[in-house]
Amino acid sequence: MKTAITELFNIQYPILLSGMTGVSTPELVAAVSESGGLGILATGNLNNDEIRHAIQHIRKMTKKPFGANVPLILPGSEKKADVLIEEKVPVVNYSLGKGDRLSRAVHSYGGKVIATVVTHKHALAACRDGADALLVTGHEAAAHGGDVTSLVLVPSIVDAVNIPVIAAGGFADGRGLAAAISLGAQGIAMGTRFMNTMESPVHPRTKLASIEKNVHDTIYTHKIDGLPCRAMKSRGTDRLIRDRIPMLRALFTSRAAAKSFGFPWFKMFLGILLAGWTKSIQLARMANAYQPIQNSLALGNVDEGVLLLGQVTGMLHDTPTVSELILRIAAEADKALDQTGQCLRS
Ligand SMILES: Cc1cc2nc3c(=O)[nH]c(=O)nc-3n(C[C@H](O)[C@H](O)[C@H](O)COP(=O)(O)O)c2cc1C
Known part of the structure; x- marks a missing residue:
């Protein structure tokens, strides 16, 4: 397959692994890149030494291009970005901040x-x-998609810019890839789908939940982690949404979050307090959500925890290997585009 995205990153298929904190580990990144896509490492829960080590580990597993994601909103993100630059990561993906x-x-x-x-x-x-x-991440996505659906957001941004667009949010199979290409995108990135693959590090119960849930089983609200965010409906998600004292709770939860971000707790909590009321509440919610999210991924605690999950969960029926999945999506997309062409010409 050849698109502006495969050309830009020198990859075989225009299929990217989204940089998901707690999911996009070196092993999963290498599996995607080795299979001809572009794996993107998540750095949200790694300290600077761990990021450097993860990059070196990926390079031992694959010689193919790969990327790394850095959410610029998180404390300590500038230093993390510096590590990616020092390590000359081939593709750097930033989110939630200014990237000049x-x-x-x-x-x-x-x-x-x-x-x-x-x-x-x-x-x-x-x-x-x-x-x-x-x-470009639409409303269907797990975590921080926009409030406009991919069907509208993707083509409207394609029309507004002159660089290639990768569509994300709601993509899980070859029909989705064909649809994204038809909308003017040059590739897709998938989170929820790759989370349920053999090489994904998440707990087997979490993978099973992503198969059992249907397209109506997620919720989108800013009350989960302070930003508009999609997660599976669960007791844990409900608890965060109903929380009336997020600031007080953050006094305790921010310790674990700071440790994971590799950032001094005192500085982090002071940052939360001094950010101004609205931003303080948002950061407090982010700190409170951190551990329940990690628990659902690592411990399979999907009901008491908070599982970030996209609407495509209702389209997942199996746990393939990454290579099987990418080959299957490429074949399905080929077929879908052929059928579309035939249908439109007949
Ligand atoms: C468990 C989980 C963790 C995520 N962590 C991040 C992250 O650290 N940075 C980021 O930019 N996006 C993150 N995302 C969002 C994905 O990168 C991506 O936008 C989304 O999964 C795409 O939608 P889909 O799930 O419909 O494929 C996360 C998603 C999930 C499911």
Whole structure:
């Protein structure tokens, strides 16, 4: 398959693994890249030494191109971005922040930059900041998709920018890839689908939940982690939504979150307190959500925990290997595009 995205990143299939905290580990990244897609490492829950080690580990497992994601909203993200730059990661994907400095630094060693965006405003800003491609995430997505669905958001941003677009949010099979290409995107990124593969590190009960749940079993609200976010409906998710004292709770939960982000707790809690009321509540919710999210991924505690999950959960019926999945999606997309062409010409 050949699109602007396969050309830009020198990969075989226009299929990307989304950088998912707690899911996109070196093993999963290498499996996707080795299978001809682009694996993107998540760095949200790694400290700087762990990020460096993870990158070196990926390089031992594959010689193919790979990427790394850095959510710029998290404390300590600038230092994490510096590690990616020092390690000359081939593709750096930033989300939730401004990427001008990052783009300049990545381009200086010949790397490429993907900006994750959910609005037109941020898409245009990312183009000005020097991104090489946009990862446009619609409403269907797990975690922080936009409030507009992929069916509308993707083509409208394709029309507004002059760099390639990767569609994310709601993609799990070849029909989705064919649809994304028809909408003017040059590839897809998948989170929920890759989370349920053999190489994914998440607990077997979590993978099973993603098969059992249907398209109506998720909820989208800013009360989970402070930003508009999609997760599976569960007791744990409900508990966060109903929480009336997020600031007080964050006094305790921020310790574990700070440790995981590799950031001093005192500095983090002070940052939460001094951010201004609305932002403070948002950061407090983020700290409170951190452990329940990790629990559902690592311990399979899906009912008491909080499982970030996209609407495509209702389209998953199996747990394939990454290589089987990518080959299957490529074949399905080929067939779907053929059938579409025939149907439109007849
Ligand atoms: C468990 C989990 C963790 C995630 N963590 C991150 C993250 O750290 N950074 C990020 O940009 N997106 C993160 N995401 C969102 C995905 O990158 C992606 O946008 C989303 O899964 C795409 O929608 P889909 O699930 O319909 O494929 C996460 C998603 C999941 C399911």
